[in-house]
Amino acid sequence: MQFNRREFLKITAALAAAGASPALLAAAKEQFTVYGAPALPSMIIAVAALQGQLAKQADVSLKIWRSPDQLRAGVASGQFKVMMSPSNVGVNLRNQGRKVGMVNILTNGITQLVCKNKAVASPQELAGKKILVPFKNDMPDIVLQALLKKLKIDAAKVGITYAATPAEAVGLFLSKDFHAVILPEPMASAAMLRGKMTDVTTVRGFDIVKAWAQAFDTKPLIPMAGIIADEAYFHAHKAQFDTFHQDLKNALAWISGHRAEAAKIGKNYLPAPEPALVAAIDGARLTVTKPSEIKTEILHFYEILMQFNPKLLGGKMPDSGFFLA
Known part of the structure; x- marks a missing residue:
């Protein structure tokens, strides 16, 4: 949620008059941190965090992991609850005993x-x-x-x-x-x-x-990456995830019509200058799709990976509970 300075001062004064501390009020907001990849779909998350409805309810923030190994370590430690991940990594983590599941796909080939x-x-x-x-x-x-x-x-x-x-x-x-x-x-x-x-x-x-x-012999899409989440955290925050899904869809639509403005937001998170971010939008095949909507395509992709190297998925196909949405 964004305020201009005058609105912020009015709210601060009202809170002070009521004996409330703005700092304490902000601290009371629940954290909803998404650990994004150093890739263009994180720009969707960044825009959603700034403009979305969930930001009215929670302290929504985006932090970028730097390598898949850092992502795996964050999940293993329990620090990462919501994170963008290569789509095979989520399956691999689950097959290793980490209770994570897929929330969406954010790129059909990046x-x-x-x-x-x-x-x-x-x-x-x-x-x-x-x-x-x-x-x-x-x-x-x-x-x-x-x-x-x-x-x-x-x-x-x-x-x-x-x-x-x-x-x-x-x-x-x-x-x-x-x-x-x-x-x-x-x-x-x-x-x-x-x-x-x-x-x-x-x-x-x-x-x-x-x-x-x-x-x-498939459709021209590769479900390469999207958001995965800790399974218990997802079910405990189902309403927030529903809101966030719509925020992400709205963010992607906004990016399509406001590329330069989106690049200004994205440059704060991604290791590329604004002109490169603008140029990258078309080639990134951005999407916001629940796995249930393209489950056939995702499973076909996993079947190909199983034939190529089963270790990429942790040795087996995901169980049905992997798909959270």
């Missing part, structure tokens, strides 16, 4: 292939190329490896170098001898923007989501 000088126009053209991939054994790498295996492209002929984070991958891609890099938005757009500033010619390569759809 990774982009950015190339230097000339576009890599198809997955087959990756053979003989040197490419960078952040987060080894996590979503960008999982999608690439599964795609190569399905298309019978020898992964040994693709020169893959791993970076710890997308930001590190951008720096290496622009400064070293790499043909391409796989990046989540907004870092893909940030890499292209930085390339222009440093006289490095960058172009987008083949559409990873479309290539996936053709290879696996």
Whole structure:
């Protein structure tokens, strides 16, 4: 909820006259903290936290985790109750005994292939190329490896170098001898923007989501990431989650019509400048979808991962209780 200074002073004066402390009143609001990923869907969460109805009831805030390992540690410690996660990580955590479940999907495919000088126009053209991939054994790498295996492209002929984070991958891609890099938005757009500033010619390569759809005969969407939550916390705060879901849908609609303003909000949370955030919106395939609405597609994605590497899901498909909404 946003107040201007005059409204704030009026409320403060009224509270003081009533003998109440504004600080104590603020402290009485329940915390509703969402731990977001360093990727564009967190901009939806940021806008919802600022503009949504839930902010009238709770102290809604967004904090960004920096790596999937930090996400896993936060869940394991019990500190993280509501968090954006690669969609396989939630299943993996649940199969390890962590009582978490899926609340929504926020992107239908966020990774982009950015190339230097000339576009890599198809997955087959990756053979003989040197490419960078952040987060080894996590979503960008999982999608690439599964795609190569399905298309019978020898992964040994693709020169893959791993970076710890997308930001590190951008720096290496622009400064070293790499043909391409796989990046989540907004870092893909940030890499292209930085390339222009440093006289490095960058172009987008083949559409990873479309290539996936053709290879696996699916709809052109990959349910890559969304919000998961501690199961007990979710059920204890069901009304708040219902409100927050609508806040997220409203936030996404607002972002679509107010891109520059959304980028000003997003820059406070994401490691990319405003122009890159604006440019990233179209390529991020943003959505706010309950898992029950696309359960078939999500389960198909998990079935593909099980065939490729069961360890990515903790060895088995999720039980029915995993889908919370």
